[in-house]
Amino acid sequence: MTTLRVDIVACEGVGICAHLAPDIVRxxxxxxxxxxxxxxxxxxxxxxxxxxxACPHRALFLADD
Amino acid sequence: MTHAPSRLGAVALxxxxxxxxxxxxxxxxxxxxxxxxxxxxxLREHERRYGPRPVCRDAVGDALIEQIERAExxxxxxxxxxxxxxxxxxxxxxxxxxxxxxANGAEGEPDSRKxxxxxxxxxxxxxxxxxxxxxxxxxxxxxxxxxxxxxAARAALSRALTERxxxxxxxxxxxxxxxxYLSGESGAVVRALSGGPAIPAFRTVSSAVSxxxxxxxxxxxxxxxxxxxxxxxxxxxxxxxxxxTLDSTHVVLEVPTDADLQAVITLALGALQPQAVLxxxxxxxxxxxxxxxxxxxxxxxxxxxxxSLGAGAxxxxxxxxxxxxxxxxxxxxxxxQSARQCGPCLFGLAAVAGRMSxxxxxxxxxxxxxxxxxxxxxxxxxxxxxxxxxGAVRMVSSALSVFADDVVAHRRGxxxxxxxxT
Numbered sequence: 001m002t003t004l005r006v007d008i009v010a011c012e013g014v015g016i017c018a019h020l021a022p023d024i025v026r027x028x029x030x031x032x033x034x035x036x037x038x039x040x041x042x043x044x045x046x047x048x049x050x051x052x053x054a055c056p057h058r059a060l061f062l063a064d065d
Numbered sequence: 066m067t068h069a070p071s072r073l074g075a076v077a078l079x080x081x082x083x084x085x086x087x088x089x090x091x092x093x094x095x096x097x098x099x100x101x102x103x104x105x106x107x108l109r110e111h112e113r114r115y116g117p118r119p120v121c122r123d124a125v126g127d128a129l130i131e132q133i134e135r136a137e138x139x140x141x142x143x144x145x146x147x148x149x150x151x152x153x154x155x156x157x158x159x160x161x162x163x164x165x166x167x168a169n170g171a172e173g174e175p176d177s178r179k180x181x182x183x184x185x186x187x188x189x190x191x192x193x194x195x196x197x198x199x200x201x202x203x204x205x206x207x208x209x210x211x212x213x214x215x216x217a218a219r220a221a222l223s224r225a226l227t228e229r230x231x232x233x234x235x236x237x238x239x240x241x242x243x244x245x246y247l248s249g250e251s252g253a254v255v256r257a258l259s260g261g262p263a264i265p266a267f268r269t270v271s272s273a274v275s276x277x278x279x280x281x282x283x284x285x286x287x288x289x290x291x292x293x294x295x296x297x298x299x300x301x302x303x304x305x306x307x308x309x310t311l312d313s314t315h316v317v318l319e320v321p322t323d324a325d326l327q328a329v330i331t332l333a334l335g336a337l338q339p340q341a342v343l344x345x346x347x348x349x350x351x352x353x354x355x356x357x358x359x360x361x362x363x364x365x366x367x368x369x370x371x372x373s374l375g376a377g378a379x380x381x382x383x384x385x386x387x388x389x390x391x392x393x394x395x396x397x398x399x400x401x402q403s404a405r406q407c408g409p410c411l412f413g414l415a416a417v418a419g420r421m422s423x424x425x426x427x428x429x430x431x432x433x434x435x436x437x438x439x440x441x442x443x444x445x446x447x448x449x450x451x452x453x454x455x456g457a458v459r460m461v462s463s464a465l466s467v468f469a470d471d472v473v474a475h476r477r478g479x480x481x482x483x484x485x486x487t
Contacts, residue, residue: 008407009267009450028444029416032408063269 001039003063004048007031010059020054021047039065070148082200084319085302086190086291090333091182093315098217103185105221108228118193119297126201129297130156133249136296141306142169142249143346143376145364148293151283154273155202158281165207165277166198170222170287171212171242171249174346175398176378179306181286182317184211184218187291188225192237194290197297198283199235206238206277209287210254213241225279244401246347250451251284253404257453263452264404265451286376305362307377309333320362327358330381340384340482341467345375347395348456350463351388387482389471392464393421399457417461427475435465435472 004024006017013031024044025033040048040062052060092100106114117452121129136147155164168191172180185189191209199207211219214350219239226237242248242263250265251272257263258277276282285293293453295302307329309316316333330337339354350372360366382391400414417438424434442458449455465472474481 007267007450008409008448011408013408028409028413028448029441030408030412032412032448034444034448 001065002045002048003037003039004035004051005037005058005061005063006033006035007061010057012057012059014052016056017051017060022053023047025051033060036045052063083293083321084304085300086187086288086304086306087317087319088185091178091186091317093178093182093317096312096367099182099185103182103187103217103221105188105224107223108189111187115190115193115300116298117295118196121197121200121297122420126197129197129201129293132296132299133293136292136302138289138292138296139364140286141288141292141376142251143174143348143373144374148285148289151273151285152198152202154271155281155283158206158274159202162280164202164281164283165206165208165258166195166202166204167209167254167277167284168192168209168284168287168290169249169251169254169284169434170196170215170218171254172215172376173212173246173249174376174378175246176310176315176343176346176380177308177376178315179308179317179377181215181218183287183291183306184215185221188218188221189229190291190294192222192229193226193288193297194285194293195237196234197293198285198301199237202281202283204235204283205280207235208258208277209237210249210284211239211241212244212248214244246399247404247451247453250453252451254284255282260321264406265449265453266400267450288377305377307333307362307374307379310378310380311337311383316356317389322363323361325359325361326379326476329362329379330358334381337381337383339381340386341382341388343378343382343391343395343460345373346456347377347399348453348460349373349375349378350459350466351392352463353467385484387425387470387471387480387483388464389421389425389475389480392461392468393418393425396421396457396461399453399460403453404451407449407454409445409448413441414454414457417441417445417458421461421464424472424475425487427480428478429476431476438462438465 018025018027138148139145248263253263254263255272255276258265272282303322304319396418400418403410405411420434420438424431471481475487
């Protein structure tokens with residue numbers, strides 16, 4: 001089971017993740033990502049991976065539980 | 066299982082039964098030291114009161130973890146997590162390198178004084194618990210973590226450590242963090258003791274596995290450790306340590322676990338019928354007095370009512386005090402005390418505190434504030450690296466529901482509690 005997670009301390013609210021993975025990331029009133037926290041569905045994995053790669057602060061990561 | 070030694074006098078035993086940790090109420094005013102001068106137990110007085118501490122190596126240590134589990138000891142820093150689970154996790158992770166045990170006495174909660182009262186009166190009981198933990202877990206290091214301005218507690222502890230210098234037990238050192246709300250958050254304690262700043266960390270591994278300098282680490286609140294000091298002697302501890310606050314006066318009390326809130330407030334403040342109580346500290350919940358008075362103070366009972374005792378802080382407001390104003394002030398404090406690391410906390414709490422101030426100030430401008438706060442709260446919850454923002458939004462949400470009538474009145478230009486125009 002893979003989940004998209006964020007190190008919220010490292011996150012600076014750049015917001016690229018929400019553009020690249022609109023189905024799994026939305027942003028709050030201040031531009032920081034809100035993640036579903038549930039295991040990724042098959043179709044979501046590619047979006048999640050591109051968001052992880054694009055994060056300039058390396059705050060996003062995939063966690064295997 | 067050991068029992069309280071028979072050389073305790075009859076009087077001492079009666080006291081132990083009623084209030085094994087504190088014995089009597091302690092008053093504090095504002096941020097100052099205790100109003101009545103507190104004389105810390107000397108090692109001799111301590112041993113006369115409680116009897117000698119059983120050494121916790123090998124089988125005795127195993128038995129202690131069982132005793133802790135049977136006593137249903139939980140974390141008194143506020144989280145109320147089962148202590149036995151923590152001990153076992155550290156023990157599992159501790160290999161040949163050993164572990165680190167920390168007594169957390171950095172009492173960041175502005176309405177709590179029970180930890181300093183305990184350190185100032187019963188330093189040896191706390192140290193007993195810490196030494197028991199160190200022996201049981203094979204710790205290579207034992208540390209007491211304090212706020213740098215906790216001078217009285219520090220003096221009491223230093224004296225106690227000097228008295229214990231000749232005992233055959235692990236060495237204990239005292240370390241200090243800044244006087245801030247979050248310096249006592251367990252992740253912040255671990256980070257600071259590893260040489261970093263005293264602010265919470267984003268963690269994917271618990272400190273029981275990888276804590277101070279990567280070592281398995283047990284961080285326990287000082288009251289939790291004092292309770293370990295009692296449990297190891299086979300003494301029952303059917304009491305709660307609480308701090309009742311009215312305005313700037315804090316009363317630390319040890320009350321029976323089966324006392325209801327009415328009894329607790331009466332013991333602390335006399336015959337007073339409050340308007341509402343903030344239960345569980347600044348990150349706790351407001352509750353109207355009528356809904357609270359008959360509830361038993363035990364954590365299990367409070368949980369059934371959607372509440373938690375947290376670190377035992379109870380702030381009382383009277384009928385002529387504006388609850389919204391009070392909640393707005395606390396929200397402002399919590400926003401200012403953010404470690405400023407996580408966006409939802411840094412920006413979110415500032416937004417919530419700002420809207421709460423507007424709402425407390427009242428008038429037409431505050432028309433949509435409650436609605437906006439509701440939206441922010443939903444966005445902030447459960448998103449920080451620590452639970453600081455969660456506590457803040459819990460306090461604010463409960464204020465909006467308990468003082469709902471006053472939210473409407475403030476909007477219309479007056480305050481129900483104070484009678485003043487807003």
